[in-house]
Amino acid sequence: xxxxxxxxIVSFLSVAFAAxxxxxxxxxxxxxxxxxNALDTVNAAFSNANGVGVTASYEASSxxxxxxxxxxxxxxxxxxxxxWMDYLAEHKLINADSxxxxxxxxxxxxxxxxxxxxxxEITKGFDIAKLAGQGRVAVADVKAVPAGRYAKAALxxxxxxxxxxxxxxxxxxxxxxxxxxARGEAPIGIVYATDAMVEPKVKIIGTFPDGxxxxxxxxAAATIAGKPVALRYLQxxxxxxxxxxxxxxxxxxxxxxxxx
Numbered sequence: 080x081x082x083x084x085x086x087x088i089v090s091f092l093s094v095a096f097a098a099x100x101x102x103x104x105x106x107x108x109x110x111x112x113x114x115x116n117a118l119d120t121v122n123a124a125f126s127n128a129n130g131v132g133v134t135a136s137y138e139a140s141s142x143x144x145x146x147x148x149x150x151x152x153x154x155x156x157x158x159x160x161x162x163w164m165d166y167l168a169e170h171k172l173i174n175a176d177s178x179x180x181x182x183x184x185x186x187x188x189x190x191x192x193x194x195x196x197x198x199x200e201i202t203k204g205f206d207i208a209k210l211a212g213q214g215r216v217a218v219a220d221v222k223a224v225p226a227g228r229y230a231k232a233a234l235x236x237x238x239x240x241x242x243x244x245x246x247x248x249x250x251x252x253x254x255x256x257x258x259x260x261a262r263g264e265a266p267i268g269i270v271y272a273t274d275a276m277v278e279p280k281v282k283i284i285g286t287f288p289d290g291x292x293x294x295x296x297x298x299a300a301a302t303i304a305g306k307p308v309a310l311r312y313l314q315x316x317x318x319x320x321x322x323x324x325x326x327x328x329x330x331x332x333x334x335x336x337x338x339x
Contacts, residue, residue: 103130103131103132104130104131104132104306104308105131105132105133105134106131106132106133106134106154106155106306106308106309106312107133107134107135107136107152107153107154107155108122108133108134108135108136108153108154108155108156108157108312109135109136109138109143109146109147109151109153109155109156109157110135110136110137110143110155110156110157111137111138111139111140111143111157111158111159111225111253111297112137112138112139112159112252112253112254112255113159113184113226113253113254113270113271113273113274114137114157114159114182114297115135115137115254116277116328117273117324117325117327117328117330118135118137118157119135120324120328121315121316121320121321121324121325122135124315124320124321124324125312125315125321128315128320129308129311129315131308131311131312133312136153137254138251138252139219139220139223139224139225139251139252139253140158140159140160140163140224140225141163141220141223141224141225142251142252143156143158143163144156144158144163144164144166144167147167147172147302148166148167148170148172152304153302153305154301154302154304154305154306154308154309154312155299155300155301155302155305155309155312155313156173156299156300156302157181157297157298157299158225158297158298158299159184159225159226159253159295159297160225160228160229160293160295160296160297161180161296161298162225162228163225164178164298164300167300167302171303172302172303172304173300173301173302173303174300174301174302174303174305174309175300177300177301177309177310177313178298178299178300179298179299179300179313179317179334180296180297180298180299180333180334181297181298181299181316181317181332181333181334182296182297182325182330182331182332182333183294183295183296183297183330183331183332183333184271184272184273184295184297184329184330184331185271185272185286185287185295186226186229186230186233186269186270186271186272186286186287186292186295187269187270187271187272187275187283187285187286187287188201188267188268188269188283188284188285188286188287189257189260189267189268189269189270189275189281189282189283189284190260190266190267190268190281190282190284191260191261191263191266191280191281191282192279192280192281192282194266194282194284196210196266196267196284197284198284198285199284199285200285201237201285201286201287201288202237202288203237203238204237204238204239205237205239206239206242207234207239207242207243207246207267208239208242208243208246210266210267211246211265211266211267212266214265214266214267215246215247215248215265215266216243216246216247216248216265216267216268216269217247217248217250217256217259217260217264217265217267217268217269218230218231218247218248218249218250218256218268218269219249219250219251219252219253219255219256219270220249220250220251221247221249224251224252224253225253225295226252226253226256226269226270226271227249227253229292229293229295230269230292232291232292232293233269233287233291233292236290236291236292237287237291248264248265253270253271253274254274256268256269256270256274257270257274257275257278257281260280260281261278261280261281262280267284268281269287271295272286272329273328273329273330276328276329277328296333297330299313299316300313301313314337317334317335317336317337318336318337319336322336
């Protein structure tokens with residue numbers, strides 16, 4: 080009985096004075112809004128494999144970059160264009176050695192799923208104003224948001240910017256642009272091909288020709304203040320597991336896969 084009593088006491092003291100369990104390590108990722116669905120899946124896989132929680136903040140790359148400059152505590156930044164990553168590099172806020180080009184995308188013209196539009200040939204001088212009818216052309220902010228800047232470049236290259244400029248409904252990011260069209264608030268819109276793939280209420284009616292806008296490139300990097308685990312996360316983004324997810328969601332993968 081004494082041995083049993085002592086065993087119970089030792090067990091009780093072991094529990095009572097045990098060091099508290101450490102909280103799960105967490106990583107904060109700031110990523111372009113167009114990455115939401117794919118990156119949520121990749122982040123879950125990374126967490127399962129590494130025991131590291133990932134908190135992702137999705138918004139226009141322009142907004143996220145400015146937040147980081149203002150001191151927002153991000154460990155990783157994934158932009159939808161090179162310019163906003165360069166912006167952080169100029170402010171010396173990214174780990175330059177960790178930077179690489181992760182993904183590519185395409186620019187497409189969309190309409191609500193039940194629209195009378197079927198296929199539109201996007202060529203020099205195509206009548207985008209006629210397509211919009213009495214409505215507007217939904218785009219992301221053409222001055223700051225990557226999707227909007229790509230859209231403006233394409234419309235300028237095709238010679239239809241002047242006709243389109245006064246008919247634009249500009250949104251804060253590309254997912255808001257997508258929502259305008261999905262809700263029928265705009266008859267047409269310009270988004271990435273990957274956005275159209277995840278929204279069942281829209282359809283792609285045209286694809287902007289290569290060369291009419293700069294290649295859509297998503298660079299990724301750890302911030303200068305990023306936790307050490309950020310480098311492991313960036314390596315995971317280049318793994319075969321992540322590649323399969325990104326391709327499933329319609330992105331082109333620009334890196335050679337590396338072991339996870």
